[in-house]
Amino acid sequence: xxxxxxxxxxxxxxxxxxxxxxxxxxxxxxxxxxxxxxxxxxxxxxxxxxxxxxxxxxxxxxxxxxxxxxxxxxxxxxxxxxxxxxxxxxxxxxxxxxxxxxxxxxxxxxxxxxxxxxxxxxxxxxxxxxxxxxxxxxxxxxxxxxxxxxxxxxxxxxxxxxxxxxxxxxxxxxxxxxxxxxxxxxxxxxxxxxxxxxxxxxxxxxxxxxxxxxxxxxxxxxxxxxxxxxxxxxxxxxxxxxxxxxxxxxxxxxxxxxxxxxxxxxxxxxxxxxxxxxxxxxxxxxxxxxxxxxxxxxxxxxxxxxxxxxxxxxxxxxxxxxxxxxxxxxxxxxxxxxxxxxxxxxxxxxxxxxxxxxxxxxxxxxxxxxxxxxxxxxxxxxxxxxxxxxxxxxxxxxxxxxxxxxxxxxxxxxxxxxxxxxxxxxxxxxxxxxxxxxxxxxxxxxxxxxxxxxxxxxxxxxxxxxxx
Ligand code: GLU
Numbered sequence: 001x002x003x004x005x006x007x008x009x010x011x012x013x014x015x016x017x018x019x020x021x022x023x024x025x026x027x028x029x030x031x032x033x034x035x036x037x038x039x040x041x042x043x044x045x046x047x048x049x050x051x052x053x054x055x056x057x058x059x060x061x062x063x064x065x066x067x068x069x070x071x072x073x074x075x076x077x078x079x080x081x082x083x084x085x086x087x088x089x090x091x092x093x094x095x096x097x098x099x100x101x102x103x104x105x106x107x108x109x110x111x112x113x114x115x116x117x118x119x120x121x122x123x124x125x126x127x128x129x130x131x132x133x134x135x136x137x138x139x140x141x142x143x144x145x146x147x148x149x150x151x152x153x154x155x156x157x158x159x160x161x162x163x164x165x166x167x168x169x170x171x172x173x174x175x176x177x178x179x180x181x182x183x184x185x186x187x188x189x190x191x192x193x194x195x196x197x198x199x200x201x202x203x204x205x206x207x208x209x210x211x212x213x214x215x216x217x218x219x220x221x222x223x224x225x226x227x228x229x230x231x232x233x234x235x236x237x238x239x240x241x242x243x244x245x246x247x248x249x250x251x252x253x254x255x256x257x258x259x260x261x262x263x264x265x266x267x268x269x270x271x272x273x274x275x276x277x278x279x280x281x282x283x284x285x286x287x288x289x290x291x292x293x294x295x296x297x298x299x300x301x302x303x304x305x306x307x308x309x310x311x312x313x314x315x316x317x318x319x320x321x322x323x324x325x326x327x328x329x330x331x332x333x334x335x336x337x338x339x340x341x342x343x344x345x346x347x348x349x350x351x352x353x354x355x356x357x358x359x360x361x362x363x364x365x366x367x368x369x370x371x372x373x374x375x376x377x378x379x380x381x382x383x384x385x386x387x388x389x390x391x392x393x394x395x396x397x398x399x400x401x402x403x404x405x406x407x408x409x410x411x412x413x414x415x416x417x418x419x420x421x422x423x424x425x426x427x428x429x430x431x432x433x434x435x436x437x438x439x440x441x442x443x444x445x446x447x448x449x450x451x452x453x454x455x456x457x458x459x460x461x462x463x464x465x466x467x468x
Contacts, residue, residue, distance in 0.1 A: 001404050002035060002036070002191075002193070002330055003029065003030055003033040003034070003035025003036070003193050003194065004035050004036045004037075004038065004190070004191050004192050004193050004194075005026040005027070005028050005029050005030040005035065005036075005037055005038070005192065005193070005194050005195075005196055006026065006038035006039070006040055006071075006187070006190065006192050006195070007022065007023040007027070007037070007038075007039055007040070007061075007066075007068075008040040008041075008042050008183065008186075008197070009023075009041065009042065009057050010041075010042045010043070010045065010048075011041055011042075011043050011049045011050060011051075011053035011054040011057060011322040012045065012048040012049055012050070012053055012069070013053055013056075013198050014053065014056040014060070014244035014245070014246060014247075015056060015057045015059075015060030015061065015229065015244065015245045015246070015294070016236075016243045016244055016245065016263065017236065017243055017244075017245060017248075017435050018065075018198060018227065018228050018236060019057075019198075019264075020060060020061075020064060020245045020258075020262060021225065021228065021262040021265055022196065022197060022198055022225050023061065023064075023066050023265070024064070024066060024222075024259060024262050024263060025193075025225055025263075025267075025284070025289065026197075026264070027066045027068075027195040027278055028284040028355075029194055029196060029223075029279060029284070029286055031281045032281050032282070032284055033195070033286075035068075036041065036069040036218075037068050037069050037070075038066075038068060038070040038071050038073070038190050038192065039058070039061065039068035039070070039071035039072040039073070040070075040071055040072065040073045040074075040075070040186055040190070041054055041072050041073065041074045041075065042179070042182070042183070043074055043075055043076050044075045044076065044077050044176060044177065044178075044179070044182055044190070044409050046076070046176075049076075054072075056069060056244075056246065058072065059246060060244075060245035062245055063244075063245065063246065063249055063255050064245065064255050064258065064259055065255060065256075065259070065277065066416065068300065068451055070190070073186070073190070074180050075186065078182070078185075078186070078217045079176075079177065081185065082177040082181060082182055082185055083171075083177070083180070084217060085185050085215070086138055086170055086171050086177060086181065086285070088215075089138075089140065089214065089215070090138065090317065091280075093141070094141050094214045095138050095139060095140050095170060095248060096125060096126060096130070096138070096139055096141060096167075097125065097129075097130035097131075097132065097134075097136040097137070097138060097139075097143060098121075098124070098125035098130060098136055098137050098138070098139045098167075098169075099125065099130045099135065099136045099137075100124055100125060104124070105121070108121075108122060110468070116228065118164070120165075120166035121166040121167050122166075122324065123166075123167055126141065126167070134389075135168045135173050136172035136173060137171060137172055137173050138166055138169070139167040139168065139169055139170065140168050140170050140181075140207075140210070140214070140419035141167060141182075141214075142162060142165050142166065142167050142168065142207065142210055143162045143210060143404075144162060144163070145162060145163075146161075146162050147159050147160060147161040147162055148160050148162065148165075148209050148210060150205065150206075150209060150219070150222060151215075151221070152222055152223060152224055152225030153194065153196070153221055153222065153286045153287060153288070154224055154225065154226075154286060154289045154291060155199075155202075155224055155291055156225045156291075158202070158204040158205075158206075162210070165206060165207055165210070166205050168180055169390075170211075179204075180204055180207055180211065180220050180282075180431060181211065183208065183251075184208050184211045184212055184215070184217075187213070187220055188212070188217045188218075192220050192331060192417075193218060193220055193221065194221045194222075194223060194286075195220050195221070195222045195223070196222075196223040196225065196286070197222075197223075197224065197225065198224070198225055198227065199224035199225060199226050199268050201224065202224045205222050205224070223286050223289070225266065225289065225461065226266060226290060226291060226292055226294065227293050228265060228280045228293065228294055228295075229293050229294070229295045229296065230295070230296055231295060231298075231337065233295075236296050240296065241298065245258070247382055250355035251351060251353060252305075252324055252351030252352030252354065252355070252356075253301070253305050253351060253352070253446055254305060254308045254309065254312065254317075254320065254352070256276075256277070256308055256312070257301065257304045257305040257307070257308040257309075258279075258301070258305075259277065259288075260273075260274060260275055260280075260304050260308070261300065261301040261304050263275060263280050263284065264300075265282065265294045265296070266285060266289050266290045266294040267285075267288055267289050267290065268288070269283045269288075274304070274307055276291070276415055297300075302350045302351070305350055305351055306349070306350045309346050309349055309350075309351075309352070309355065310346055310347055314339050314342045314343045314346070315339050315380075317342045317346060317352075317355075318338040318341075318342045320352055320354065321338065321352050321359075322338060322350045323444075324353050324355070324356035325338070325356045325359070325360075325363075327356070328356055328357070328360050330360060330363045330364060331363075332363065334363060335362050335363035335364075335447075336363075336445040336446075336447070340445065341359050341362050341445060342355070342359075344436075344437040344441055344442075344445060345358055345359050345435070345437065348435040358434045358435050358436075359434075360434070361430075361431050361432055361434050361436075361446070362397070362445050362446055365454065365457075366431070366432030366434070367432075367449070368398075368432070369428060369432050369433055369458075369461065370428070370432060370433025372433070373428050373432075374428055374433065374434030374461070376424070377424040377425045377427070377428040377467070378425055378428065378458070378461070378462045380421070381415075381417075381421070382421075382424075382425040382462055383459050383462040383466075385411070385413075385415060385417070385421055385422045385425055385426075386426065386458055386459050386462075387459060388411050388414065388415060388422075389407065389408060389411040389422055389426055389455070390452060390455045390456070390459075391409075392407040392410055392411050393407050393444075393448075393451065393452060394442075394452055396448070399444065399447065399448040400444065401438075401441055401444045404439075404440040404443050404444055405439075405440040408422055408423060408426065408439060409442070423439055425458065425462075426439065426443075426455070427439055427442065428458070429454050429455050429457070429458030429459075430442060430443060430446050430450075430451050430454050430455070431446075
């Protein structure tokens with residue numbers, strides 16, 4: 001069978017991590033089976049749907065690399081088609097008009113609640129022939145007997161008695177078709193074989209299966225992905241921090257790190273943590289997805305991001321880093337090659353923002369010394385050591401790593417002190433205390449002029465501090 005899956009977000013907000021994970025699972029299932037992946041925008045709620053949200057969803061999917069083979073399809077472009085399906089159901093007696101007033105429905109509900117019954121429509125209009133000229137909704141005539149049974153790809157067998165389900169509204173009084181109708185029509189028309197979605201829809205599935213059956217359509221398979229919780233055990237939401245996928249980009253995460261984090265949220269393969277996209281495609285299996293909710297763990301995401309920053313092609317990291325460098329008001333063209341800086345610094349950063357922050361000193365003078373680092377490095381004869389090494393460095397013919405290294409060595413020998421007595425103050429003088437690689441590489445990248453200027457500045461700093 002030709003596998004086809006879909007992601008069907010409602011454009012009423014940004015793409016959040018829960019949606020992105022559902023999209024990822026759906027996408028992986030399609031890719032794993034050589035199938036196709038469809039993007040469908042469920043924009044029937046005209047009041048809450050916005051173009052901005054559509055754009056945010058598309059942007060998020062593109063950033064994560066979840067490319068779709070078909071779509072985006074918009075439900076608002078398909079109203080005529082939904083109408084014809086509803087008319088067909090009406091003509092065949094599988095749906096009916098209902099003009100129950102709000103008051104009647106409210107009273108019914110109150111009575112049912114008082115009798116400790118599940119509130120449900122009582123089928124009052126089933127046998128009445130409500131005129132199309134009166135204000136009305138259309139309800140689906142749900143079977144009264146039997147039950148709906150399906151094998152969920154994640155949760156296993158699920159059975160719901162039809163007596164639990166009521167006659168659901170498929171067209172509102174304003175003429176708009178409802179979610180349960182449009183989703184069935186679309187999944188059928190688009191040839192979806194596996195409907196993979198959040199388990200907040202699990203109660204809709206039996207109703208949808210009844211609709212498929214009434215329409216004489218083949219029922220697809222369903223897989224309901226458990227929700228994501230915050231570390232406090234409550235459903236993941238804004239108050240837990242970033243939930244929008246694009247916020248992660250702003251915060252300096254690599255898309256492959258977020259993707260890797262999301263695939264592991266509810267799915268595992270042995271104790272492997274790091275998965276390339278190709279490995280995910282090869283190994284991902286819906287039947288191995290956890291049935292219980294997963295907890296979002298920022299520390300683990302940070303760990304993965306760090307791994308990816310360390311491993312990814314440095315040119316690519318540099319490319320992703322440059323906007324963050326730009327945010328600091330730095331033009332990377334005015335300093336050392338950014339790719340070389342990435343290679344030198346990347347082991348020391350968890351996010352691109354941090355990488356930008358700890359690399360700023362290569363491009364511009366830092367404002368203040370890190371207090372702790374300065375206290376430790378600028379003591380004893382630090383000023384003398386700096387003055388001595390500066391004399392040597394200033395005489396260098398070529399500003400290359402090897403001669404810089406030799407210079408520090410020669411100063412150490414001439415002063416007859418330990419290496420650290422020269423190297424430590426020199427490092428802090430030039431970096432201000434930011435994490436940095438080998439001293440010769442650091443100085444080489446900072447450049448001759450800036451290095452010498454910063455050594456002078458450090459000497460001044462030390463002398464003025466000792467005088468005061
Ligand atoms: N549009 C629905 C939502 O955003 C998803 C519907 C579905 O996947 O069936 O929750």
